[in-house]
Each structure stands twice: as structure tokens, then as C-alpha cells.
Amino acid sequence: MTLRKIAQIGHPILRERAREVSREELASEPTQRFIDDLVETMRDANGAGLAAIQIYEPIRIVAIEVSGENPRYPYKPKIPLTILVNPVLEPIGDETFDNYEGCLSVPNLRGMVRRHARVKVRAWDRHGAEVEIDARGISAGTYQHEVDHLDGKIFVDRVTDPSTFSTWDNFDRHHRDRFVVYAKEIVAKYGG
Numbered sequence: 246m247t248l249r250k251i252a253q254i255g256h257p258i259l260r261e262r263a264r265e266v267s268r269e270e271l272a273s274e275p276t277q278r279f280i281d282d283l284v285e286t287m288r289d290a291n292g293a294g295l296a297a298i299q300i301y302e303p304i305r306i307v308a309i310e311v312s313g314e315n316p317r318y319p320y321k322p323k324i325p326l327t328i329l330v331n332p333v334l335e336p337i338g339d340e341t342f343d344n345y346e347g348c349l350s351v352p353n354l355r356g357m358v359r360r361h362a363r364v365k366v367r368a369w370d371r372h373g374a375e376v377e378i379d380a381r382g383i384s385a386g387t388y389q390h391e392v393d394h395l396d397g398k399i400f401v402d403r404v405t406d407p408s409t410f411s412t413w414d415n416f417d418r419h420h421r422d423r424f425v426v427y428a429k430e431i432v433a434k435y436g437g
């Protein structure tokens with residue numbers, strides 16, 4: 246496995262629409278090795294998710310994992326390692342919540358983003374089997390953030406109130422306690 250470089254905001258690749266992956270391509274050894282690299286790179290950077298396009302492969306594959314000991318997001322409900330290929334996301338209902346997001350492609354910045362509280366995600370797993378996930382609350386935000394990357398969108402595009410932008414230090418100092426209380430309410434209301 247190889248740790249890959251993570252593209253940083255301003256690199257044009259992050260604004261591309263990633264292309265669909267065929268079943269044949271997915272089953273190939275290079276793609277399977279690539280998925281291992283994606284997971285390794287995400288874990289090394291303590292990310293909750295990483296899209297292929299963030300490591301310079303504009304294909305529709307994302308990895309998501311929240312282990313429960315994530316130092317970047319200690320309040321996030323756990324999500325087991327999930328590989329989504331060609332994911333399609335559909336909001337369920339019209340409830341939304343505010344999610345304080347960060348991104349491995351956006352150094353030292355967090356901001357408040359409005360997200361759907363419930364989404365249905367349809368995709369293939371890394372072996373091409375169909376998966377359907379009913380994601381809720383904070384976890385639903387994580388899925389929306391990663392699938393956004395495949396369409397060339399970064400969370401900063403969705404920050405409606407720029408006064409919520411914060412460095413990670415200042416988030417910890419001035420916003421974290423309040424947000425953790427709110428995040429717990431979201432988890433209690435919608436589940437993980």
C-alpha cells in the first residue's frame with residue numbers, strides 16, 4: 246500500500262466531476278490496489294472520509310470510516326469502513342441540520358454547512374455488490390460531504406454564513422463545546 250498525496254483546495258482536479266467506474270474496472274487489480282491506498286491515506290490523515298478525486302483519481306469512489314477515536318471528530322457516531330462506488334444520494338424528507346465540517350483538502354479551516362438530516366445512498370461496494378444505506382444525522386452529513394467531492398464540490402461552497410469559518414484551534418477554543426452539545430442532540434434525534 247502507498248500513501249498518496251491529498252490535493253489541496255485551489256487544485257483544479259477538486260473541481261472536476263469524477264467519472265463512473267465500470268464493473269470490469271472495479272474488479273481490476275489496479276483499482277483494488279487503488280482502493281487500499283485510498284483507505285490507507287484516509288486513515289493516515291485521520292479523515293472521516295476521502296474521495297478518490299482528492300488523491301488525484303477523478304473516479305466515483307469514496308471511503309468513509311469513523312472509528313470512534315478520531316481526533317479530528319471525536320463527537321461523530323461510528324461508521325464502519327465503507328467503500329462506495331458510483332454512489333447516488335437521495336434526500337429523505339426535508340429536515341436539515343447544521344454541521345460543522347472540515348476537509349482534508351482544506352487546510353486548517355472549518356465551517357458550518359446545512360445538510361439533509363436523512364439520505365438514502367445507493368452504491369456498489371468494492372466488489373460490485375449493490376449496497377443501500379439509510380444515513381441519518383451527523384453520519385448523513387459525512388456521506389453528503391464525500392459524494393459532493395465527486396461532483397467537484399467542496400464544503401466551503403455550501404457555507405452560507407462565512408462568519409462561521411474557523412481554524413481548528415479556534416474551533417476547539419471557541420466553538421467546539423457548543424457544537425458538541427448540538428451534535429449530541431442531532432445524534433439523539435436522528436441516530437447515527
Ligand code: NI
Pocket residue numbers: 347348349350390391394
Ligand atoms: Ni472533504
